[in-house]
Amino acid sequence: MIIAIDGPAGAGKSTVSKKVASKLGLNFLDTGALYRALAYALDVKGIPPVPGDEMGEELSKLEVELSGGMVYVNGADVSKQIRTPHADRIVSPYSALPQLRSHLLELQRRQALFGKGIVAEGRDIGSIVFPRADVKIFLTASAEERAMRRYRERLAKGEAAIYDEILLSVRERDRIDSTRDVAPLLKPEGSHLIDSSSMSEEQVVDEIVRIATMSK
Ligand code: DC
Secondary structure, eight states, X not given: OEEEEEOOTTSSHHHHHHHHHHHHTOEEEEHHHHHHHXXXXXXXXXXXXXXXXHHHHHXXXXXXXXXXXXXXETTEEOTTGGGSHHHHHHHHHHHTOHHXXXXXXXXXXXXXXXXXXXXXXXXSIIIIIOTTOSXXXXXXXXXXXXXXXXXXXXXXXXXOOOHXXXXXXXXXXXXXXXXXXXXXXXXXXXXXXXXXXXXXXXXXXXXXXXXXXXXO
């Protein structure tokens, strides 16, 4: 079974997808982590998010791997480095590059070959990566609510956070992710819309499990 969950930054896709996967005995794939890993590795090397031969050559030297919930680039664990506010800011321009997206496509599709199936979350899962997914969900929430969740998460981790800055960054990522030419963030055809603005995490998980169970 393949469950595709798409939606904007901060809609709660990762947490909810992990729980749905665990309830249904499926694997979990966080595709944003793959984009973050490549963006981080290119940024560290000083390669700007510009298409062309240089980008192609650099990408051919980078191998991303997923193992035990961790993300590796050329064997180095980058799981922590890809979750910083800096990584949040740089990832969208890199993920708008067609070269970078095609570099990750097969890796994402391969993950569905293991176990009983997969819950994959991202921006183009139901439209491009798994267009024939058994269940497609478009999970969203207002920009203000998503920024508030990120703000609370950062405070809970003991990190400094300014709500207005987070809201601006959420809006900017929405803009880049939805207006790019390749694989823009959109509600895939045949997907179920869930607006989690005033729903608890548990309610969202139960709703997705209900939809998945009905589709069997
Ligand atoms: O879900 P996230 O915030 O970790 O995603 C990080 C970035 O990666 C996001 O700004 C857009 C990009 N992304 C994408 O373009 N396609 C995906 N399937 C997943 C993420």
